[in-house]
Amino acid sequence: MPIQYEGIVTEHRAVRESVGVFDISHMGELVVSGEESEAALNRLLTNDLALLEDGEGQYTLMLNEEGGVIDDLIVYRTAPDRFFLVVNASKIEEDVAWIKKHLPAGVSLEDQSEIFGALAVQGPDAVTLWERLESRKPLPPKNGIVEYEGGLILCRTGYTGEDGFELFSPANPIGDWFDRLVSGGAKPCGLGARDTLRLEKGFPLNGSDLDDKHTPLEAGLGFFVKLEKDPAFIGAEVLVRQKEEGLNERLVAIAMTGKAPPPRHGYEVRDEEGEKLLGELTSGSLSPGLGLGIGMAYLPVAQTKIGTPLCIMVRDRSFPAHVVKKPFV
Amino acid sequence: MNVPDHLRYSDSHEWIDATDSAAASMGISDHAQAELTDVVYLELPEVGRVVKKGDAIAVIESVKAANDIYAPVSGEVVEVNEALAEAPEPVNEDPYGGGWMIKIKLSDSSELESLHDAGSYREQIS
Structure with missing residues (x-):
């Protein structure tokens, strides 16, 4: 994704006022599956997977033993024993290594980052644009995920604070989707606008606002941390202590x-x-x-x-x- | 891209109009403003500052980044476009007119020879 196409301010406004499309193919996509996958992932993630039904997703964090952030991600439950994780591009390798290290036998992790391309379609007109283009492939509700034939996945999530969705598909047709969305009225948007849009909403960027020295509590993300979970997630003891002693x-x-x-x-x-x-x-x-x-x-x-x-x-x-x-x- | 014939240009995309060598005005080219897009802040030098060719003389900021502007010639700053410090939009809208930034009293007019004329600058940015 380039820094900008037409200009950051123009692209930023398009997303706030109508609709923009970002090529986010750099993001990582991981699939964790197996009978014990929910319990295994719940040990690695701060939010609670027990809150999810099939087709639902949640924002969550993966911490090191000191409570510092390895990555922030969205996890979707696609089946009781299958989870789709969307992780930061710069952390794919580290995430994969960390998860693999902690998965019990019988639970498998597949890194599908090379297979998937992805687009974020964001803005108040994103949903009507999609309905115009693909009326037979309805979008899921907020934070939801739906899978269609040909490996097409639609998630009602984003990083701009606007309504919209993220589209995952095998990398090949991603360019076609991008062109169709642009022809339909979405403005091509770059990394620059992605950054200003998320910053205005106070969404943290891993590697900048989140790092392995700060906990999610220090980052103000306590809402996504479930300290009462049993068994606890990795790093929880440090967070419990922080909560008792104060930040x-x-x-x-x-x-x-x-x-x-x-x-x-x-x-x-x-x-x-x-x-x-x-x-x-x-x-x-x-x-x-x-x-x-x-x-x-x-x-x-x-x-x-x-x-x-x-x-x-x-x-x-x-x-x-x-x-x-x-x-x- | 607009590259007026009567100006000289630096490799780093400043233009200078040395018609009056006691107060040669300078700014950034149409090409440079288009690359930067959305100029949101400009920091200009003090009047009276003596600069050498190539010195960082001002800072221009777009939404994405801060960039230095370099003196295309040596001399003394005799005037700055104060209006741009309040509202830098003319840098994008009218880079060779209302977007002028600094006037320099040249200390060595021969330095102009080392700058691009319009033809060679057009080649550089093509």
């Missing part, structure tokens, strides 16, 4: 207070006076929707209250910013 750091949403250069990944976050270093931005961009610089950073809990004044350092100059509520829009 040191939390991932917060930050907005620039006025006209400023766009904040970017890696910029220093300091206190109001611009003196004390508090952290650094894990993500940052100009928000096309707000016309304002926005970002996220792990900060000491004392500095995470909404409204807390901060400074962002840009090329050795400090610009005022403050903690805001997620999502940004």
Whole structure:
């Protein structure tokens, strides 16, 4: 996927106002199957698979023994003993190795990333566009998954905060699907818009906002962590302890207070006076929707209250910013 | 792409109009603005700053990234387009007109010879 086709702002607006299509063929697709697959996966994932029926999916995280994030992913139950996992491209190998290491005999993992291409079709007009193109292949309900002949899979999920769906199919016809969706009115969108769209909604990006040093609780993803699960998932003990003792750091949403250069990944976050270093931005961009610089950073809990004044350092100059509520829009 | 004949161009896509060598105006080419798209922020130098050819003289930011703008010639900054610091849209909409950024008093007019004329710049970006 290119950074942009026509321009990030134009593509971003198309997704917020009508419909855009992203080629997300780089994403990883894994299939875990076997009689004990639910129990085995539930030991590896923070959310609870017992909440899923056939055809339903959930956002979840896979942690290391220290409670740090290996990957965040969507897991769908396609049958009581078969699960479809959509994982981050940069983590496919690590995920596969980790899962394999922990699967009992009788449960198998198949990496189908090379087989599948994928598109994300996102925006308020995504569903009507699909209904116009393929009225005989209805979309599943929110977070759902449905499989059709020829290996076509449709999931009602996305990474933009808009309604829409993700289409998986053997890599060959993906280009044809892309062209048909564009002919039908979807604007081709690149990585740049994918990033601004997810950041405005406060969705974390693994490798930037999530990493193996921070837990999902610190990342503000407690909703997707089921500590009461029994048996517990790998990393749970660390999270339980964090919950008892309180967090040191939390991932917060930050907005620039006025006209400023766009904040970017890696910029220093300091206190109001611009003196004390508090952290650094894990993500940052100009928000096309707000016309304002926005970002996220792990900060000491004392500095995470909404409204807390901060400074962002840009090329050795400090610009005022403050903690805001997620999502940004 | 619009490449006006009366300007000179650098490898890094700045243009300069040296009709008045005491206040030669410069900006970025139509090609450069189209590559950047959506310019959202511009940081201009102080008037009076003395620059050498090739120095980073300004910073231009699109949604996707921050990029340096380089001085196509040596000299002293005599004027900057303050309006762009508030609203940089002319850089995209009118790169050779309202999108001018900086005026430089040239210290060595012969440096202009090392820049592209319109014909050779057209070749570079084709």
